[in-house]
Amino acid sequence: MAEPIVQRVALVGAGLIGSSIARAAREYGAAREIAILDASDAVMARVREIGIADEASGDPAKALAGADLVIICTPVGVCETVAQSIAPFLETGAILSDVGSVKSAVVAQVAPHVPEGVHFIPAHPIAGTEFSGPDAGFATLFQNRWCLLTPPEDADAAAVETLGAFWTRIGAKVEAMSADHHDKVLALTSHLPHLIAYNIVGTAEDFGEQTRSEVIKFSASGFRDFTRIAASDPTMWRDIFLNNREAVLEMLGRFNEDLSALQRMIRRGDGQGLFDFFARTRAIRRSIVEQGQDTAAPDFGRRDKSA
Amino acid sequence: MAEPIVQRVALVGAGLIGSSIARAAREYGAAREIAILDASDAVMARVREIGIADEASGDPAKALAGADLVIICTPVGVCETVAQSIAPFLETGAILSDVGSVKSAVVAQVAPHVPEGVHFIPAHPIAGTEFSGPDAGFATLFQNRWCLLTPPEDADAAAVETLGAFWTRIGAKVEAMSADHHDKVLALTSHLPHLIAYNIVGTAEDFGEQTRSEVIKFSASGFRDFTRIAASDPTMWRDIFLNNREAVLEMLGRFNEDLSALQRMIRRGDGQGLFDFFARTRAIRRSIVEQGQDTAAPDFGRRDKSA
Numbered sequence: 001m002a003e004p005i006v007q008r009v010a011l012v013g014a015g016l017i018g019s020s021i022a023r024a025a026r027e028y029g030a031a032r033e034i035a036i037l038d039a040s041d042a043v044m045a046r047v048r049e050i051g052i053a054d055e056a057s058g059d060p061a062k063a064l065a066g067a068d069l070v071i072i073c074t075p076v077g078v079c080e081t082v083a084q085s086i087a088p089f090l091e092t093g094a095i096l097s098d099v100g101s102v103k104s105a106v107v108a109q110v111a112p113h114v115p116e117g118v119h120f121i122p123a124h125p126i127a128g129t130e131f132s133g134p135d136a137g138f139a140t141l142f143q144n145r146w147c148l149l150t151p152p153e154d155a156d157a158a159a160v161e162t163l164g165a166f167w168t169r170i171g172a173k174v175e176a177m178s179a180d181h182h183d184k185v186l187a188l189t190s191h192l193p194h195l196i197a198y199n200i201v202g203t204a205e206d207f208g209e210q211t212r213s214e215v216i217k218f219s220a221s222g223f224r225d226f227t228r229i230a231a232s233d234p235t236m237w238r239d240i241f242l243n244n245r246e247a248v249l250e251m252l253g254r255f256n257e258d259l260s261a262l263q264r265m266i267r268r269g270d271g272q273g274l275f276d277f278f279a280r281t282r283a284i285r286r287s288i289v290e291q292g293q294d295t296a297a298p299d300f301g302r303r304d305k306s307a
Numbered sequence: 308m309a310e311p312i313v314q315r316v317a318l319v320g321a322g323l324i325g326s327s328i329a330r331a332a333r334e335y336g337a338a339r340e341i342a343i344l345d346a347s348d349a350v351m352a353r354v355r356e357i358g359i360a361d362e363a364s365g366d367p368a369k370a371l372a373g374a375d376l377v378i379i380c381t382p383v384g385v386c387e388t389v390a391q392s393i394a395p396f397l398e399t400g401a402i403l404s405d406v407g408s409v410k411s412a413v414v415a416q417v418a419p420h421v422p423e424g425v426h427f428i429p430a431h432p433i434a435g436t437e438f439s440g441p442d443a444g445f446a447t448l449f450q451n452r453w454c455l456l457t458p459p460e461d462a463d464a465a466a467v468e469t470l471g472a473f474w475t476r477i478g479a480k481v482e483a484m485s486a487d488h489h490d491k492v493l494a495l496t497s498h499l500p501h502l503i504a505y506n507i508v509g510t511a512e513d514f515g516e517q518t519r520s521e522v523i524k525f526s527a528s529g530f531r532d533f534t535r536i537a538a539s540d541p542t543m544w545r546d547i548f549l550n551n552r553e554a555v556l557e558m559l560g561r562f563n564e565d566l567s568a569l570q571r572m573i574r575r576g577d578g579q580g581l582f583d584f585f586a587r588t589r590a591i592r593r594s595i596v597e598q599g600q601d602t603a604a605p606d607f608g609r610r611d612k613s614a
Contacts, residue, residue: 077578126525130592146525185521188511193529196503199569201588203562204495214492216594218433218453222500224595225532231592234585241573241581252570255510262506263559266548271384274548278541281508285437285538287523288531 005166006095008033010067012082014047016128016233017099018073019137022052024170027139031166037063037086039074046134064089069166071123072098072110077239080109092117095159099125101186101236103150103179105243111152119159122150122179125172126190130231143171150179187247191240192255195248197229198237312473313402315340317374319389321354323435323540324406325380326444329359331477334446338473344370344393346381353441371396376473378430379405379417384546387416399424402466406432408493408543410457410486412550418459426466429457429486432479433497437538450478457486494554498547499562502555504536505544 009031011018018036025031036053037060038044047056057063064070064086074082079098090096096118100106103122114120127145129136147167151160164174177185204215204223219227241248265273316338318325325343332338343360344367345351354363364370371377371393381389386405397403403425407413410429421427434452436443454474458467471481484492511522511530526534548555572580 148525185518185525188514188518189522189525189530191529192510193507193533195569196507196566197529198585198588199566200500200503200562201591202569202584203499203558203565205587205591206561206565207495211492211495212591215496216591216598218455218492218496219595222498222504222536223496225536226500227588227592227595229529229532230585230588232585234582234589237585238578238581242576242578245573245576248573249570251510252566252573254513255507256566258510258513259503259506259559259563262502262509263556266502266552266555266559269549269552271545271549274545275541277509278505278537278539278544280512281505281534281537282541284508284512284519284523285534288526288534291523 002029002169004029004032005162005169006031006069008035008067009069009071009166010035010037010064011053011071011073012037012063012086013073014038014043014052014134015073016132016136016141017125018071019047019052019134020127020139020141021071021073021099021137021170023137023139024142025166026052028170030169031069033066035063035067043134050134052134052137060086060089064091067091067094069095069097069163072096072100075233075235075239076100076102076106076243077235079106080113083110083113087113087115090115090118094118095163096120097123097163099123100243101190101240102244103182107150107152107179119156120152121155121160121163123163123167124148124150124182124186125167126186127172128232130228130233132233132236140171142167145172147172147174148182149174149176150182151176183244183247184250187244187251191244191248192251194229194232194237195241195252196255197226200226201230309336309476311336311339312469312476313338313376315342315374316376316378316473317342317344317371318360318378318380319344319370319393320380321345321350321359321441322380323439323443323448324432325378326354326359326441327434327446327448328378328380328406328444328477330444330446331449332473333359335477337476338376340373342370342374350441357441359441359444367393367396371398374398374401376402376404376470379403379407382540382542382546383407383409383413383550384542386413387420390417390420394420394422397422397425401425402470403427404430404470406430407550408497408547409551410489414457414459414486426463427459428462428467428470430470430474431455431457431489431493432474433493434479435539437535437540439540439543447478449474452479454479454481455489456481456483457489458483490551490554491557494551494558498551498555499558501536501539501544502548502559503562504533507533508537 014036022034025034033054035055036047044058072079125147127141167174321343329341332341340361342362343354351365432454434448474481
């Protein structure tokens with residue numbers, strides 16, 4: 001196997017992402033040693049049971065000692081507190097990173113606590129499932145997924161390169177952009193779709209018991225895919241919306257304008273307008289398939305076909 | 308193999324659904340003979356090439372002769388014209404059905420043209436993919452999917468039973484309800500989700516070229532699933548929205564109310580409100596998994612895991 005990228009990676013938080021990085025770092029030899037630190041005793045106990053770290057300690061002094069790469073893998077909402085509490089234990093020359101789905105807010109909250117000589121390079125692996133916790137992780141989670149780095153303008157080039165190499169080793173495709181730009185793109189590709197999915201499932205929830213049970217029964221065409229998205233971790237998503245408020249509200253404004261236009265077409269019976277709108281969106285789908293972000297295989301009846 | 312349910316099924320329209328019924332009827336022996344009639348010469352030529360029918364004729368007199376089950380498989384928008392043109396060739400005692408995603412409008416448009424002695428029993432198989440045309444169909448499309456029958460109150464019980472048996476034979480689970488009720492449930496489980504998916508993809512489309520290409524590139528978490536839904540056939544969906552206008556507008560009104568509430572929570576930074584909302588929607592997802600409408604396997608990174 002190739003040389004490890006870093007000597008010791010310390011993961012702060014052992015949820016879906018942290019535990020997946022631990023498994024992947026071992027599987028693909030990205031770090032010589034893997035340390036995990038989590039605020040929850042139950043999580044730490046489970047981490048020891050499943051043996052995904054070389055060191056699993058609730059003591060930051062122990063977990064972070066000798067770590068040349070430290071990745072904060074907690075919900076965005078607690079990253080400031082976490083940064084404060086681990087700052088005294090970060091070693092000079094170490095890289096500090098994170099996995100948060102928003103970047104500007106994380107930078108604002110974490111950067112002030114980063115000691116001199118520590119390289120803070122925020123990152124966001126666009127990968128996940130709707131499950132949470134240390135048992136939900138798996139080594140191949142990042143395979144062929146994007147990991148976006150948002151290094152500050154004066155970032156140490158070698159540190160950026162090392163972090164990129166780490167993510168590449170565990171399977172990700174790496175790209176760099178500014179934190180602001182990241183937040184706008186993700187507001188549209190991820191945050192708004194999740195908000196909409198949560199909302200439509202919520203709308204169904206408000207119906208009486210009989211309708212609700214029919215909605216569940218006949219969920220196959222469309223609704224089912226929304227419920228999958230809307231089953232994601234509530235804490236994580238609360239923090240995303242609180243911390244990417246402006247970009248999300250801007251995208252939501254555009255979404256609402258477009259939806260009003262569609263609503264008007266339906267009310268007026270404007271068949272040509274509806275057809276044109278629906279035909280246009282097919283092109284975007286084709287591009288996604290062509291760029292390998294998904295396959296063209298029919299999907300709606302997916303599992304039942306092999307059943 | 309068990310006895311066929313009907314002697315001859317005639318399918319009017321050989322798109323995804325019609326061609327799938329043809330393949331399934333042969334595969335599972337649901338009809339002794341399969342006839343296909345389509346208004347497009349190109350489609351008829353293709354149907355002959357791929358050999359999915361015993362008789363493929365553009366002449367309704369030929370295609371419908373001896374058919375004890377006739378299923379209109381065209382977009383909802385043309386079903387009145389189709390009903391008019393095939394009415395003279397329907398045999399006494401035959402069952403006439405359809406596969407439209409809306410039912411009240413179809414009944415209003417088709418019923419007046421149904422000759423005395425023909426049993427009109429509308430139906431809606433909740434199955435499909437985002438692909439269209441005779442090549443897109445496959446025999447297992449209806450396996451384990453619901454097919455909802457909306458027989459009129461004075462429907463012939465034997466005819467309803469035969470139609471149900473036909474759908475059961477080709478793999479579907481059958482349930483009966485009123486056309487009005489069907490349209491309300493489907494507005495929420497299918498029509499509204501599609502409208503929203505079309506809309507969010509349209510919002511992305513309105514951005515400039517650079518943002519659009521990034522949206523496509525980073526579509527993995529959430530957006531990708533919407534584009535799949537939004538790639539469905541534009542004609543079919545135009546017709547659905549024109550023909551289920553009232554139920555869709557009602558659901559859209561509820562959806563908008565809920566979305567305004569979420570928007571307000573984000574603007575005000577109401578973390579508790581967001582968390583409660585997001586936690587609540589998890590329960591619906593669980594019910595869908597428990598009722599076998601989907602599996603609990605993590606899905607977001609689905610194909611890449613095996614790549």
